[in-house]
Amino acid sequence: MPRLFPRAPHFPDDGGAEHSVWRALRDHLPDDVVVLSGVDLQDGDVEREIDLLVAWPGVGIAAIEVKGGYIRRVDGEWRQGSGEREHRIDPVDQVQDARHRLQGYLRAHGYGAGAARTVHLVAFPHVAVPDTWGTIDLPRAMLIDRADVESGAGVVSRVRHAVTQHGQGRRPLLPDDVEELVEALAGGFPSQVDNLVAASMHESHSDQLTEAQARILEVLGQQQRMRVIGGAGSGKTWLALEQARRRAKAGERVALLCYSRGLGRYLQRVVDTWPRRERPVFVGLFHDLPVEWGAARGADDDPDHWERRLPLALAELAAARPAAELFDSVVVDEAQDFGDLWWPSLLRCLRDPDEGGLFVFMDDAQRVFPRDGRAPIELPPFVLDENLRSTKQIAQTFSSMADARVRPRGLDGPPVRMVDVPQDAAIATADDCVEILVDEGWPPGSIALLATGRRHPAQVNEVELGGYQAYWDDFLTGDDVFYGHVLGFKGLERTVVVLAVNGFHDVERARKILYTGMSRARSLLVVVGPRALVEEVGGEGMRRRLAGA
Template sequence: MAARCIPEQPSFASDAERVVWERLREQLPDDAVLFANRRLTDRDGDCEADLVVAWPDVGLALVEVKGGHVALDVDGRWHQTDRHDDRSVDPVLQAQRCRYALREYLDQHPRWSAGHVRAQHVVAFPWTRVPEDRVTTDCPRWRVLDQDDLAHAARQVAAAVAQVGHERVPDAGDVALLVECLVGRGVSQRELLAGEVDAHETQVDLLTEQQAKVLDYIAALRRVEVRGGAGSGKTWLAVEKARRLAKDKQRVALLSYSRGLAMYLRARCDQLPQRERPAYVGTFHELALTWGAERGPDDDPQYPT
């Protein structure tokens, strides 16, 4: 028994995230899907769910992981302590934001037809023991995975999701549709035989031409902000602009605050000819480290993951 993982071998910002991922991967059934570092967007910008569990006949869980020692003070505020420092964090709010960002994304996706399915947000503290009485109104004990819960992490997640009683439980078809909406789908044999691939390619070519014109229009501008929903072509524009600048022999840095997006940008740029690749592709944080900045904690809540 092992869940399907997307991606199969994720890159994690901390050992805490990897430990929770490994336990869920081992314990979830093979019809469940376990996403890692899933980038989402809401009205306030980008956010990233450390883990997303999609479990047929159970529901969805958005999991925020915090390493180090996590404690709740008398004022109801969470604090995270590691070898670097002690800082205030809000893992519940982070997980909740990802939960609603996912719902908003699905509501707007043209292929999503399942409506609102049962979903819950959960926090995981794999290096911390959380007493039963250390809870808040927005974070009851059942919402927490602590050090002692790792041995039955999947069962704990299922119990947390079951607390949502007013939404439909997703079935295997809903989970498959969720995967399709989040990561896309391949072209089926039927589409190949029907000649629909040519139509897809024509549509992509047309979109690319339109995007290229946008870059032509803004070529003389030194600062441009591009906004758009998921799938509108923002990433394509960024990579293409970086490619054009590099081809013109300019030294280019292609930056992202999201680690997941940075990995994707690297993969895209690796496919470009050597002379058209940016000099640096990665996160803003990593670029600062190459310049000698002091490394901060991986779980810094002020740094978007």
């Protein structure tokens, strides 16, 4: 006997129609099948109900609408009853709409069942329908009639045939999909509470692990040049901050640099909380240093200015400054973003270009910009091979794209969700996912929606209205959903990341962009976009990790 939810449903007063179909399913379906009765769907202000829902492992999902009594079709319309009690009904549109809404709900929540073959059927238990009958909107294979119900096994045969021949979806229903479906439709609130509690526990655990990384600086404290290589979430930014703080506290003039605006603002906000004697004298973007020393800022759409002229100007400005205004040490976070031309100019900013302190923290897997600069450090790098930031589920997903082995050190968390939609629907669907997450109880300030291609309209609007500093300050305040782009979010993180895979401007770097975007999530990752594209870019390892998503 299949599993029944609920075990003893309350059936409507329809002459026993729905009960008879349920009984046929109960008596003839295999033991691993699930039958749910009276599945209520609330989509905005629209309410729908699926009379009977069959979840069949290895086959798919069937939504069944049951209509009892005398049913006939006249002039393209369905009619129920007779005489004065006859009225128009629309069972096909009714169950088809409910089925679409169910699939949308499952996909938006990242349930694997959203990708399974799913079909809708109509059942007329009191009407005999010829086998030769059928319409364009209701093939005979999708209609259960009196003969099917009376035989019992006929209902089961009709359901299986309808799913396999007419079901929409890319694959059969997996056993794990069934359990998620039951939890989603027959379970409820407690599992989401568990997710939120697990997220809180994971973030406390991550903080403790990151602080333990400070022992690395103690081991390497006597080095004047150090290159630290680590995957996403390995604690590089924390180490860069701590190295800059320790050098400043020891009395050195220190510069703490990066390339991305968001990370630069984050570094500034963190440093502002330190005692003055522990603060570097310069914290911010590489390109802001020459501007602070007198160079022209230039236009955002002039790449030659940023890639060549401004770095060269930094060397000239450094040569003209008194030694007292140069630095004893320079710390660079996300150093893989720097171009080859930038490093000689940066060394000129040291009081001792040959022996002064240079400490770089980098991840070659996140080379998302078209630069291939190499830090001028000859010593072997110190390698961080543990992911401290993300849950095991997230770390195992994005690390399948890493060149080197990454050991997840995070706690268990909710599964990665995959919402399979066309590329041009990724942003709109990601917006829907954000609403669902907030409804689930995730605080808005814990969620970041990141695009891989064209920027989200909300990001464009916020930057145009308030400028970049206000935009990033709003992110760091953490009061609301953040809308950003993967390229600008490097070095940053949020509890929940909704990654909208809406294309790639640089196809050759698509894999690195996907890796970077996924690795921004600490506790929950929701990937929205074409599954086929994500698996093509991510490779076989990604396909395996997303098999049940």
